[in-house]
Amino acid sequence: MSMTTIEAHGLRKVYGTKVALDNVDLRVDQGRILGIIGPNGAGKTTALNAILGLTAYQGELKVLGRDPWAERDQLMRDVSFIADVAVLPRWIRVSDLLDYVAGVHPKFDRAKAETFLAKTEINHASKVRQLSKGMIAQLHLAIVMAIDAKLLVLDEPTLGLDILYRKQFYDSLLNDYFDGERTIIVTTHQVEEVQDVLTDLMFINHGRIVLECSMEQFESRYVELMVHPDHVAGARSLKPINERQLFGRSIMLFDQVDRPQLAAMGDVRTPSIADLFVAMMGNSAVTDHQSQVREAK
Amino acid sequence: MNTSPIPNSELPAPSPKPFLWSVKREIWENKSIYIAPLIVSGVILLGALISAGHLPQRRQAAMMLDEAHRRIAIELPYNIAAGMIVITAFIVGLFYCLDALYGERRERSILFWKSLPVSDVTTVLSKMSIPVLVLPPIVFVVVVVTQFLMLLISSAVLMPSGLASTSWANFNLLQQSVISFYSLIIIALWHAPIYGWALLMSGIARRATFLWAVMPPLALAAFEKITFNTSYVWSLVKNRLLGAGDAAFDLHHTISIDSLSQLTPGRFFATPGLWIGLVFAAAFVIGAIRLRRYRGPL
Numbered sequence: 001m002s003m004t005t006i007e008a009h010g011l012r013k014v015y016g017t018k019v020a021l022d023n024v025d026l027r028v029d030q031g032r033i034l035g036i037i038g039p040n041g042a043g044k045t046t047a048l049n050a051i052l053g054l055t056a057y058q059g060e061l062k063v064l065g066r067d068p069w070a071e072r073d074q075l076m077r078d079v080s081f082i083a084d085v086a087v088l089p090r091w092i093r094v095s096d097l098l099d100y101v102a103g104v105h106p107k108f109d110r111a112k113a114e115t116f117l118a119k120t121e122i123n124h125a126s127k128v129r130q131l132s133k134g135m136i137a138q139l140h141l142a143i144v145m146a147i148d149a150k151l152l153v154l155d156e157p158t159l160g161l162d163i164l165y166r167k168q169f170y171d172s173l174l175n176d177y178f179d180g181e182r183t184i185i186v187t188t189h190q191v192e193e194v195q196d197v198l199t200d201l202m203f204i205n206h207g208r209i210v211l212e213c214s215m216e217q218f219e220s221r222y223v224e225l226m227v228h229p230d231h232v233a234g235a236r237s238l239k240p241i242n243e244r245q246l247f248g249r250s251i252m253l254f255d256q257v258d259r260p261q262l263a264a265m266g267d268v269r270t271p272s273i274a275d276l277f278v279a280m281m282g283n284s285a286v287t288d289h290q291s292q293v294r295e296a297k
Numbered sequence: 298m299n300t301s302p303i304p305n306s307e308l309p310a311p312s313p314k315p316f317l318w319s320v321k322r323e324i325w326e327n328k329s330i331y332i333a334p335l336i337v338s339g340v341i342l343l344g345a346l347i348s349a350g351h352l353p354q355r356r357q358a359a360m361m362l363d364e365a366h367r368r369i370a371i372e373l374p375y376n377i378a379a380g381m382i383v384i385t386a387f388i389v390g391l392f393y394c395l396d397a398l399y400g401e402r403r404e405r406s407i408l409f410w411k412s413l414p415v416s417d418v419t420t421v422l423s424k425m426s427i428p429v430l431v432l433p434p435i436v437f438v439v440v441v442v443t444q445f446l447m448l449l450i451s452s453a454v455l456m457p458s459g460l461a462s463t464s465w466a467n468f469n470l471l472q473q474s475v476i477s478f479y480s481l482i483i484i485a486l487w488h489a490p491i492y493g494w495a496l497l498m499s500g501i502a503r504r505a506t507f508l509w510a511v512m513p514p515l516a517l518a519a520f521e522k523i524t525f526n527t528s529y530v531w532s533l534v535k536n537r538l539l540g541a542g543d544a545a546f547d548l549h550h551t552i553s554i555d556s557l558s559q560l561t562p563g564r565f566f567a568t569p570g571l572w573i574g575l576v577f578a579a580a581f582v583i584g585a586i587r588l589r590r591y592r593g594p595l
Contacts, residue, residue: 049593052411052412054411054593055593056591072411072416073414073415073416073417073419074414076411076412076413076414076415077414080412081412082412083408083409083412084405084408087405087406087408087409087594088406088409089326089401089404089406089409089410090404090406091325091326092322092325092326093325096322096325099318100318100321100322101413103313103314103315103317103318103321104313104314104315104318104319104413104414104415105313105413105414106312106313106414140409
């Protein structure tokens with residue numbers, strides 16, 4: 001039986017005149033790994049902050065059956081989050097940090113954290129400010145993975161880290177943490193690195209959900225075709241949602257078009273999330289621009 | 298460690314102690330809480346050692362005075378030492394509060410603290426407890442130990458001239474410890490609204506917390522002076538800073554406090570100013586708790 005981890009109806013958040021979340025309906029089931037992708041200022045962080053009880057909101061929101069704004073401290077027993085890279089206090093000693101978390105968190109398994117840390121070069125006597133950015137991320141991940149939480153929220157957890165740390169971050173998360181019962185939500189700009197990690201995908205723009213699908217749906221729905229030069233006109237007649245040029249050949253992205261039919265016109269493959277994102281956001285940016293021009297007239 | 302065949306929710310929580318650990322972490326972060334009084338104590342003891350050469354002459358001069366004046370003369374360095382340590386602790390406590398809710402927003406670590414099951418109430422109360430509950434006992438120990446070491450220094454120096462016992466006779470350490478203990482409780486309660494105000498301002502300000510805390514009362518006092526040519530606000534501020542002893546001690550016949558009969562806790566606890574101050578302190582702390590809930594990193 002699959003349980004609902006997050007359920008939102010008409011979730012709305014306004015900052016002054018800026019609508020950060022515009023009547024969002026959302027449902028995330030237990031055991032999913034959801035990637036929320038969107039341009040800067042799209043409302044990703046606002047949505048996560050609402051889920052984590054860090055910001056008040058209008059509308060209805062339940063996380064693990066609780067109202068996050070009203071019951072944040074109880075909720076945090078079952079929810080972990082990494083809200084940014086390197087938010088660990090810089091003055092604290094690694095061993096003190098572990099003592100503190102063990103002291104306040106009923107679901108923190110210190111031995112487990114020590115096991116994760118043993119695989120890194122982090123010294124217990126070091127202060128956080130003496131660690132590299134990558135090591136701080138490793139330390140934070142070690143703490144979070146040692147907490148037996150039901151929901152883990154990661155907001156740009158690997159921003160500014162080098163490729164080795166980023167790869168390792170998601171590898172440990174999948175191998176040592178995710179067990180099919182926990183739920184993970186992640187936002188990131190490094191879309192390529194999470195493509196194989198996610199079970200669900202969400203695009204968000206201007207405070208609204210633009211796309212919401214499972215990765216299975218994504219793979220069956222979207223097809224990228226590198227068109228054979230003889231079939232360009234024919235392929236265009238099938239209404240690709242995006243077309244770009246690469247090495248003199250057209251690459252078209254199709255939504256819900258019969259795959260064998262496309263295969264006859266060139267090489268087909270599943271697009272990357274990044275390609276679909278650029279296609280959809282690029283289009284919406286253009287339509288926005290056009291509507292603004294129209295309004296201006 | 299926590300491996301158990303029973304699901305976690307069925308088990309009683311392994312009793313986390315968020316308040317205790319929050320206080321501990323404040324002390325880890327703000328080592329000046331105990332280092333500053335220790336440094337001042339060290340400076341005082343160094344000064345006592347350096348000036349020890351003149352002590353025999355001074356003591357001989359003091360012995361010529363009548364009993365009351367002699368006592369005051371001999372007590373003076375010990376009272377100055379205690380006063381300096383107490384003032385240091387006040388400054389440390391004040392600046393601690395001014396940074397308490399500001400520093401975590403500035404360095405963004407608030408995003409980490411808030412990811413743990415520690416409520417805003419616990420966090421803010423643990424921060425308020427530093428100047429009101431943690432600093433006074435530290436100051437007490439430092440004051441008593443400093444005065445004891447000063448007595449040892451003076452005894453050693455006065456031994457050859459046979460005056461060593463005059464220090465102990467005129468400065469009764471045991472009795473003075475009781476007076477120090479009482480004074481520290483009085484001061485902590487009297488200053489609680491100042492600390493609460495600093496905490497509130499550290500939650501409001503986006504920068505320059507000191508100015509945020511100091512400018513409103515100063516501006517109000519200046520406005521009152523210019524507009525009405527009165528200075529109620531200023532005397533209120535002054536009373537809050539320095540007035541703790543007014544009701545707490547009987548200073549009718551003397552400027553020094555060297556007898557337990559001078560302690561008037563009954564009068565102090567019957568002072569409306571104390572209770573009004575504590576009501577304000579509570580209001581400021583409640584305000585700070587609300588701010589901690591709404592405010593994110595800067």
